[in-house]
Amino acid sequence: MSTPARRLFGTDGIRGTANKAPMDAATALRLGQAAGRVFNRGTHRHRVVIGKDTRLSGYMLEPALTAGFIGTGMDVVLVGPLPTPAIALLTRSLRADLGVMISASHNLFEDNGIKLFGPDGLKLSDAQEAEIEALMAGDLAAGLVAPARLGRASRMEDAPGRYIEAVKQSFPRHLTLEGLRVVVDCAHGAAYKVAPTVLWELGAEVVAIGDAPDGFNINRGVGSTAPARLAELVRERRADIGIALDGDADRVVLVDENGTLIDGDQILALIAESWHAQGRLRGGAVVATVMSNMGLERRLKARGLSLLRTAVGDRYVGERMRETGCNLGGEQSGHLIMTDFGTTGDGLIGALQVLSVLVEEKRPASQVCRRFEPLPQRLVNIRFAGTSPLEDPGVQAAIAAEEARLGERGRVLIRASGTEPVIRVMAEAEEEALVQDSVTCLADTIRARAALRG
Template identity: 70%
Template sequence: MNHVAPASRARRLFGTDGIRGRANTAPMTAEIAMRLGQAAGLLFTRGTHRHQVIIGKDTRLSGYMLEPALTAGFIGAGMDVTLAGPLPTPAIAMLTRSLRADLGVVISASHNPFEDNGIKLFGPDGAKLSDETESEIEALMDQDLSDRLAHASALGRAVRLVDAGGRYIESAKSSLPRGLRLDGLRVVLDCANGAAYKVAPAALWELGVEVIALGVNPDGFNINKECGSTVPGFLSAAVLEHRADLGIALDGDADRLILVDERGTVIDGDQVLALIARAFQADHRLSGEAVVATVMSNLGLERYLASLGLALHRTAVGDRYVAEAMRARALNLGGEQSGHIILSDFATTGDGLIAALQVLAVLVRDGRPASEVCRLFDPLPQRLRNVRFAGTSPLLSPKVIAATSHAEAKLSGTGRLLIRASGTEPLIRVMAEGEDEAMIIGLVDELCGVIEAASVPASAVA
């Protein structure tokens, strides 16, 4: 399965996961946020009922700037605004449906450092907006909206939802089989000083877990700093120190997770998908005898699922595309190697806490350590490198095209090659996997060299 992914369709603001950038610099300015609120508010004002948008955020300092700007935009469009405060992205998706809101908004840059921020939008069904709807919003933002905004008597109001965290905790807990408790488990939980710093420890504790909570002291600057799902070494050391049964690391907005077993070994999203797929299949809870993952998931996962009689359907990178494929195929399990796990019986988007609860449920039922339960297949050697570029995409270079064809010929059906442009940064991502690790490393490094030479300026990062 050799593949060169096309570059993302050119859009001025929206990438693969909403709008993202450096805080207080376009597009992450108060002015653009207010404009976005106006345009999205007008687009989602449908019908004669009183319209509502719910806004949540993570713990970044810049949230204090973007939240009121968005609020002003929505109020100006005639929408009532419900402020949920710091909450995980999946919590806002859940609340959008639960409150019958017309729109949900999350202010977060996920696993990025505090200097960045982003805005994600959810429709009334709790699903991330399609590319087409985001393009409609962008088009509206380019227009003069002054004659379409609400009359002074029709402006919206803003209120704060005081029990938002409790609602989400109960929703997450309900994903476990009725009556199942997690008493006796000792878990290190790294909340990345992010959006789940209150709700995730509370949910685990209420289910009987002995929780060692890390990354639960946000100060506006320390989100994802030397902690969280992108720094698994921090969690591994803590698991060994506290002799824990499992380590759980969330990212800044808690829509993904990485696990660590009792030996300190990292368990990525592919292994989590395999574990949940097997458990759901055994309980006759897996829909469609299939799982959805992205082109980045390891070939070992595909082979393991095949051994269970399950199919793997692949999508472009991004949990939004995974969710869309799940809906189209009526499947209830999908995710990404990076740890976005979507369980559509319980959530419309990736949810690190709910995914972790499913793994803990299997540990309780099996009565075996995580090192035995959570590693179900040996991943094939995989090499991923990024090449930063400026200007025209180097993927259009004849030399890059020729080098790609040469690499595919060398793999000759024994592995996979994926070359794609990032949807959020000026990067070309090169990934290959196969049986021969030395050959895989050589192919990726050779391709990166060709891409780097075709880039202006050319700068490769590991």
């Protein structure tokens, strides 16, 4: 039996412009009613944990979701602004049936999103999301309970402390961050309190930026997608390292003491080698997406490790990790999944794994974190109207020709966006000129064919 198509859910929950469908109160209410109906099964008292980041629109979506869940008889535990991995953790530790994170991750405040976690702390499967969508499209009255069976809402005051202690447990007990000066950029987002607290309690001298959210400034000129200010401050304060989280703190990038960026691929290589040396890396491999640099793949291969690639999206990384028994995976953007410590991406725990290596090796970040030389890589986005130009025989022939030309020296990756009518053209090779030529050739072909089909 095939899984029904999903229209609301993308690769990471539902996302859109705040106060416009599907990211409006009416849709959130129906989502709560539909998800509540799916997960309100069995005779026990049902519970859902709801967290959010610091966007103004969170105050609109949170009560709408709460109303939907209460109407289906589920109790709601509200924890306020906390990182996405904290919601996954609390969902499991509180034995909740469902976890909800209200966040649009690295997007600006105008957008928002809703991510759902099952009782195991894992993001819902495509089939579960499709089931919820199908219910939302129909009459939800059948799932509403009698007045005496309505759920209740409560606030959990010690939720940040629970997450802080869990994160600290991921850092080796015999080590301390004393003597390290760390700049942490919280993106004016969900980790604005917990991230500086964790680093300080582990002994670091902490300089925090992006820690004054006002509902509008999340990710604006700060965070993992805008690390320029962080790099400047690291140099200015002569810090040992800089940590940049995104709005919901499920991803991280770093800058070394010189202000040089350290992306997710470099962090994966560092953690993989460290864990492999300690006998902690399971599966003999690291899971990453098709976007990860070939330099990472070659680095791991030279050390007897494999790189297993998936489609773009940390949920697909997580699924492949569970299939293969790997305990480390992630994305070039800085999503890092370490199943020894959690079920979803956790930027803060990822940063602590790097800091532990810095402390152990007693070398500067510029030496520790630069694990390989990335191959030149270029990405071009091509918008189209009508049917996808990827179906055109001329485009398929051009892709095959470029793949043959690059051979083992590089690769091309052509894929359609999952959220907009855009074709993403990426090439990667040993020589910059070859990359530029390959992307230009393919992009020109796709644009020409798209114009004919539009």
